[in-house]
């Protein structure tokens with residue numbers, strides 16, 4: 674069992690007239706999508722992507738494969754909508770987030786990414802970017818031709834090399850992490866990271882223990898220093914991790930009061946019920 678706490682915020686910024694970012698923050702699933710396309714189509718694309726993940730969240734516990742399948746379905750829906758509505762043709766979106774997934778080692782956090790929205794971990798006062806941008810400037814950084822800092826001001830900084838709404842569909846990166854109490858995660862669009870340096874993001878995350886206050890403070894600060902783009906934040910804290918009880922019938926002692934049970938009692942009545950909260 675994981676106990677999580679989260680908050681989220683999104684804002685159009687101070688330059689754009691539309692907010693084309695979308696977010697989802699529900700138990701077990703946290704997603705940010707940054708839409709692209711003319712005539713408000715970017716907003717449609719990011720909403721379609723997030724809606725597909727909202728459907729996944731309603732189906733109960735997910736596996737990492739479900740997250741990948743959902744990216745595939747969201748991509749298909751965006752392509753289909755673009756084909757049916759001419760003004761939406763060519764629309765796309767980034768997508769990144771964290772899902773709580775089950776597995777043989779218990780619950781894990783699956784971080785997934787397509788595009789240049791980001792997931793960070795904030796632990797012990799240190800901020801680490803977990804996702805790797807799929808962007809033109811990231812390729813220059815990887816090639817040693819650009820520093821990460823200079824990438825924030827490069828003229829091609831908005832060019833993504835992977836997005837939903839493309840054919841063939843994008844392969845999401847997926848990383849699995851053990852949940853650790855005290856860890857905080859930030860999911861954000863590039864409207865945040867284009868305005869604030871990592872040090873300032875870390876400072877605001879550290880100064881605001883409440884995740885909703887942190888999400889709000891980050892958006893507010895991005896607008897104060899420029900607000901050139903839509904800005905979206907989801908801040909999620911891992912509060913508690915309780916290991917699931919192990920299913921091991923051979924080790925279970927029958928309760929003392931079952932000793933007098935009639936011999937024809939159902940044998941399962943002596944087994945402890947496991948897997949419940």
Ligand code: MG
Pocket residue numbers: 707862863864902903
């Ligand atoms: Mg953006």
